[in-house]
Ligand code: C2E
């Protein structure tokens with residue numbers, strides 16, 4: 001701190017000193033100017049009152065008359081004797097010396113200044129006595145040398161030039177006396193300025209440092225638990241890996257995911273869920289040793305870095321017990337289990353990204369097998385390792401923008417006009433190519449990754465919708481949402497923010513929710529759907545007919561659309577029960593004032609049956625497969641009339 005203050009003091013001093021130096025230089029120039037001006041007026045006075053009255057008016061080139069000469073000698077003797085003048089010469093209009101108090105200068109070449117004065121110009125300069133190249137004798141004191149034109153006679157005319165050296169000492173004493181006062185004021189002013197600048201820069205920099213510290217803290221910490229966040233965890237992991245590599249020691253990285261945390265949130269509210277997370281964060285922080293690291297990686301996921309433990313298994317079982325220890329939330333004794341997956345470096349690798357991915361995989365195994373604590377093992381064959389690895393890769397895939405959206409139109413059954421499109425996610429996997437959502441969405445739904453996935457889909461779909469411009473006027477965009485998305489606090493707020501950021505009106509967004517997803521938490525889902533619907537967003541029940549929603553429950557939901565499950569549509573012409581269900585669902589939907597969509601329409605005869613059942617919309621390969629945005633853009637403008645699709649088979 002002291003060094004910082006010293007640095008500031010020095011840095012602030014620089015401009016003040018520069019300013020002071022500039023002012024001093026300018027004051028001195030000013031003082032010299034004043035000295036010269038004073039010299040000039042003294043010379044003028046001598047010329048007008050002492051020299052000119054002694055001249056008869058003859059040009060000095062004719063030489064001085066004996067009277068003039070005597071009178072000039074007397075004048076010179078007196079004024080040089082009194083030290084009022086250092087040297088006094090008269091020159092003719094050609095610049096030659098015709099009188100000199102000390103006999104000097106008669107042989108010198110006429111000086112330019114003398115010639116200028118002969119033409120009527122007063123020339124004054126600061127010099128020393130005997131400083132001219134023609135002068136002889138030692139250099140004398142500082143002097144103001146003035147060449148003053150002389151006029152005399154009547155009528156008055158220019159007769160010659162007075163060259164006079166006035167002692168600068170008395171003049172400069174006058175000027176510097178007034179300068180001293182000025183310097184004092186200047187020094188006081190600069191000192192005040194310095195203090196003010198120092199104080200301002202100290203306080204501004206203190207505030208900036210505080211802000212910087214705060215921003216750095218926020219960028220690396222989770223605001224709820226105050227634990228380091230994923231970014232900070234990653235960095236600690238890198239440091240710990242490096243240290244382990246150097247020491248040749250081992251390092252354990254563990255990922256801890258709470259089991260059924262969503263139920264705590266749903267039954268006790270998000271506020272109490274947050275309290276539970278804070279309490280567990282506190283316990284984990286207390287549990288670890290100095291040099292270990294604990295972080296909140298997101299949602300209900302924590303990370304641990306434990307260097308130098310030979311056998312981490314018992315330690316991690318202890319972590320699990322610490323977490324499961326009863327905690328009182330809102331007066332209720334609660335206990336949550338956790339699934340922990342871990343890796344050991346260097347055995348499982350030395351790259352932090354890779355280690356975190358593998359620890360994720362081990363955690364998914366722990367979760368799926370209800371195994372508590374699981375060490376990553378390549379040979380794990382109870383689980384489909386490819387899928388688990390994929391899961392670990394998905395997090396990075398989302399960040400690396402490997403997801404893509406394809407859009408499938410929903411068309412009006414009566415005239416084939418495209419009414420809306422559904423965004424369906426795919427993953428352009430670097431090794432496996434384009435992956436269908438069935439390969440990764442169900443896995444993502446088991447963890448908080450689904451949050452990021454849905455966020456990405458929502459943002460991208462709305463951005464694309466806006467980018468389609470007038471070609472898509474009135475078109476709505478449907479996005480699929482998982483049960484876990486609705487379970488997270490603030491879902492409706494996030495949707496509202498995404499709409500605002502994309503600049504899309506709420507009524508052009510449709511949220512598709514499968515009937516089975518609704519059933520995992522009917523009351524909670526209904527509440528969130530009401531919030532979403534209040535924004536103006538439309539709600540559609542996907543795969544309807546595949547679950548067993550009670551009609552009573554259905555009537556309490558703020559829904560706009562029913563999508564009849566593909567399995568019912570596919571065989572509605574051969575399976576009489578399915579045919580009847582389809583017709584009933586269309587009627588039911590209409591009675592509840594909903595639009596009804598048939599999913600998976602692949603054949604013209606099915607389309608005809610849907611038309612006669614008065615189903616509103618159809619979606620399926622018969623009209624179009626899901627397609628990239630570019631293709632959708634051209635489909636919207638082609639067709640006759642535009643924006644209609646012909647059944648293809
Ligand atoms: P879904 O929402 O019911 O989407 C319809 C699925 O049926 C799509 O499969 C679509 O390609 C397929 N399909 C459409 N027409 C036909 C047809 O005529 N015949 C047949 N056989 N299939 C047809 P896709 O794209 O593989 O998506 C599968 C499921 O993955 C979706 O079912 C949806 O539940 C889920 N999904 C897709 N994208 C997302 C997403 O962004 N978020 C979430 N949470 N789930 C998504």
Ligand code: MG
Pocket residue numbers: 422480512542
């Ligand atoms: Mg859907």
Ligand code: MG
Pocket residue numbers: 542543563599
């Ligand atoms: Mg569906």
